[in-house]
Amino acid sequence: xxxxxxxxxxxxxxxxEAARAAHAQSGTAxxxxxxxxxxxVGVGTVYRHFPSRQALIDAIAHxxxxxxxxxxxxxxxTEPQGERFARFLRGFAEALASHGVPGHCMWDAxxxxxxxxxxxxxxxxxxxxxxxxxxxxxxxxxxxAFALLxxxxxLIDASDGRRPEIxxxxxxxxxxxxxxxxxxxxxxxxxxxGQWDGFVHETAARAGSGEADEL
Amino acid sequence: xxxxxxxxxxxxxxxxEAARAAHAQSGTAxxxxxxxxxxxVGVGTVYRHFPSRQALIDAIAHxxxxxxxxxxxxxxxTEPQGERFARFLRGFAEALASHGVPGHCMWDAxxxxxxxxxxxxxxxxxxxxxxxxxxxxxxxxxxxAFALLxxxxxLIDASDGRRPEIxxxxxxxxxxxxxxxxxxxxxxxxxxxGQWDGFVHETAARAGSGEADEL
DNA sequence: ACCGAAACGGAGTCCGGTTCCGCTAAGATG
DNA sequence: CATCTTAGCGGAACCGGACTCCGTTTCGGT
Numbered sequence: 001x002x003x004x005x006x007x008x009x010x011x012x013x014x015x016x017e018a019a020r021a022a023h024a025q026s027g028t029a030x031x032x033x034x035x036x037x038x039x040x041v042g043v044g045t046v047y048r049h050f051p052s053r054q055a056l057i058d059a060i061a062h063x064x065x066x067x068x069x070x071x072x073x074x075x076x077x078t079e080p081q082g083e084r085f086a087r088f089l090r091g092f093a094e095a096l097a098s099h100g101v102p103g104h105c106m107w108d109a110x111x112x113x114x115x116x117x118x119x120x121x122x123x124x125x126x127x128x129x130x131x132x133x134x135x136x137x138x139x140x141x142x143x144x145a146f147a148l149l150x151x152x153x154x155l156i157d158a159s160d161g162r163r164p165e166i167x168x169x170x171x172x173x174x175x176x177x178x179x180x181x182x183x184x185x186x187x188x189x190x191x192x193x194g195q196w197d198g199f200v201h202e203t204a205a206r207a208g209s210g211e212a213d214e215l
Numbered sequence: 216x217x218x219x220x221x222x223x224x225x226x227x228x229x230x231x232e233a234a235r236a237a238h239a240q241s242g243t244a245x246x247x248x249x250x251x252x253x254x255x256v257g258v259g260t261v262y263r264h265f266p267s268r269q270a271l272i273d274a275i276a277h278x279x280x281x282x283x284x285x286x287x288x289x290x291x292x293t294e295p296q297g298e299r300f301a302r303f304l305r306g307f308a309e310a311l312a313s314h315g316v317p318g319h320c321m322w323d324a325x326x327x328x329x330x331x332x333x334x335x336x337x338x339x340x341x342x343x344x345x346x347x348x349x350x351x352x353x354x355x356x357x358x359x360a361f362a363l364l365x366x367x368x369x370l371i372d373a374s375d376g377r378r379p380e381i382x383x384x385x386x387x388x389x390x391x392x393x394x395x396x397x398x399x400x401x402x403x404x405x406x407x408x409g410q411w412d413g414f415v416h417e418t419a420a421r422a423g424s425g426e427a428d429e430l
Numbered sequence: 431a432c433c434g435a436a437a438c439g440g441a442g443t444c445c446g447g448t449t450c451c452g453c454t455a456a457g458a459t460g
Numbered sequence: 461c462a463t464c465t466t467a468g469c470g471g472a473a474c475c476g477g478a479c480t481c482c483g484t485t486t487c488g489g490t
Contacts, residue, residue, distance in 0.1 A: 005436060005487055032478060042439030047479065107373075140388075147385050150373070151366035158322075158365070170362050173355075177392010220456055220467060247447060257470030258448080268447065431490100438485065445478085454469070460462090 012049045014039040016059060019050075023060050028102050030057075058112065061105040065115040067095055068106070072122040082135035085126040085145060086175045092149065093171050096156050097164060104157060107150060120146060137180055148174055227264045229254040231274060234265075238275050243317050245272070273326040279316040280330040283307055287337040297350035300341040300360060301390045307364065308386050311371050312379060319372060322365060335361060352395055363389055 002009065018038035022030040032053060036043045050056040075088045106112055120142065127145045130136030152174070155167045219227070233253035237245040247268055251258045265271040290303045321327055335357065342360045345351030367389070370382045 007487070008437060011437080031476085033476090036439090043479080044439055044481085045437075048437070051479095053478065141384075143381065144384055144388055147370060147381055151370055151385070154369045155362060155366055166358065166362055169356075169359055170366070173359055174389070174392065177389065222456070223468060226469085246445090248445095251470090259450085259470055260468075262448070263468070266448095433490090434488100436485105436487075439483100441481095443478105443480070445476105447475085449474075450472090452470100454467105456467080457465095459464080 008049075011039070011041050011045055015041060015046050015049055015056075019056050019060055023057070024100070028057055028105075032056075054109070055111070057102075057105060058109045061101045061109065061112070064095070064099045064101040065106065065112055067099065068092055069115060069118060069122075071095060072119055076122055076125065080133075081129035082133035083130075085123070085130045085136060085178075088123070088126055089149065089152070089171060089175060093152055093156060093167065096153055097159075097161070097167070100161075102157050104154065106153065123149065134180060136178055140178055148178075223264075226254070226256050226260055230256060230261050230264055230271075234271050234275055238272070239315065243272055247271075269324070270326070273324045276316045276321065276324065276327070279310070279314045280321065280327055282310055282314065283321070284330060284333060284337075286310060287334060291337055291340065295348075296344035297348035298345075300338070300345045300351060300393075303338070303341055304364065304367070304390060305386060308367055308371060308382065311368055312374075312376070312382070315376075317372050319369065321368065338364065349395060351393055355393055363393075 004012070015035065018035050019030065021038060022035050026034075030053075032046055033043055035056070036046045039046070046056070050059060071091045072088055075084050075091065079087045107116070123145050124142035127136060127140055127142050131138055131140060152167065152171060155170055159167055230250065233250045234245065236253060237250050241249075245268075247258055247261055250271070251261045254261070261271070265274060286306045287303055290299050290306065294302045322331070338360050339357035342351060342355055342357050346353055346355060367382065367386060370385060374382055
């Protein structure tokens with residue numbers, strides 16, 4: 001008894017499916033009319049189920065939130081205390097990269113707030129475990145860890161599938177830096193300087209003539 | 216001899232001024248009609264001087280790029296080899312935070328490419344100096360450093376003026392982690408857990424923010 | 431079969447970026 | 461100063477996309 005009529009349920013599913021497809025193509029720039037067309041419904045229907053574009057995107061991102069939480073719980077239950085934060089961070093990064101959800105949804109969306117809250121609690125516990133077991137530096141806070149999580153999500157977003165070495169190295173470097181004692185040596189980087197351009201995608205936006213005026 | 220007519224010069228300045236004001240209020244969401252109105256000119260005039268919204272934003276951000284470069288050069292000339300990267304990173308972060316430019320302009324804008332290139336060269340030299348003088352870990356690459364610069368810019372953007380402690384700690388933590396040997400102890404954090412929500416601003420309901428990320 | 435309510439669809443509104451083109455006036459020339 | 465050329469101006473118009481409104485359709489209970 002969802003209270004929804006049969007056709008409503010069907011349409012909702014179709015819309016979500018269409019939205020996922022559109023999202024795969026255009027990312028968060030997906031167009032509502034386009035989604036409606038793909039789903040074979042009117043725009044009005046799309047809006048009845050998802051009151052705004054953002055809500056629709058949130059809905060698409062939702063499975064990823066679930067996955068993140070599941071990961072955190074798994075880590076909390078099975079990983080050794082000292083390694084929890086590291087394992088979680090790596091797993092989260094990989095999940096984010098493979099799921100293709102814009103990580104910023106996770107932080108932007110009001111809808112994701114409960115998830116964030118729960119996640120924060122878990123991350124805090126990881127940090128705590130790590131500190132207590134002496135693997136993480138004693139002055140690390142849950143807030144610091146969360147900020148790191150955020151920046152890494154952004155970096156992965158921006159990389160958009162290209163050159164995962166960059167964010168993987170970033171993750172390892174960061175984890176290493178939070179560890180107590182001498183850092184492990186990372187293997188030699190498999191790329192040379194000068195490849196940054198094009199990593200973070202330019203907004204294209206043609207034009208950009210080298211305007212050079214001041215004040 | 217700019218080749219520009221006197222009124223054109225005047226209008227260009229007015230537009231830029233209006234754009235700065237608008238930007239201060241609405242950030243990169245500034246509206247072209249609004250800018251034109253404030254400047255007391257027609258939209259057409261705005262577009263003659265800045266062929267697109269992005270170009271206008273680039274123009275606003277330009278002084279910041281200059282500032283970043285100037286900082287980098289100053290650091291390169293006056294700071295001790297081992298401290299260059301750290302000093303630059305801190306200075307850059309503070310400049311970004313105080314200037315109010317969305318840091319992502321720096322990476323998005325095609326117009327900023329020359330700046331990025333030069334900056335990358337300088338950062339590479341800082342990393343190099345640091346490694347050679349034994350303060351930075353030997354396996355750190357310029358690419359890593361640039362990625363860090365990027366993530367910190369994003370973090371500062373997202374903070375939008377609130378709670379600078381968060382990104383300041385992040386900077387110190389990161390720098391500490393890149394250093395050779397045991398990390399220094401950071402002073403106790405001046406805030407408690409649970410303050411993350413609201414730090415990264417939620418995109419709220421608002422609508423077509425038209426972000427540029429994808430899948 | 432009938433009816434009320436839930437859903438639907440899509441034309442219409444609003445908004446904001448960008449374009450187009452007829453008009454204005456800067457400034458060069460005589 | 462009068463005249464002409466044309467850079468530069470203004471803003472109506474266009475366009476695409478989010479979101480709304482409301483008359484119509486369909487579900488599902490009786």
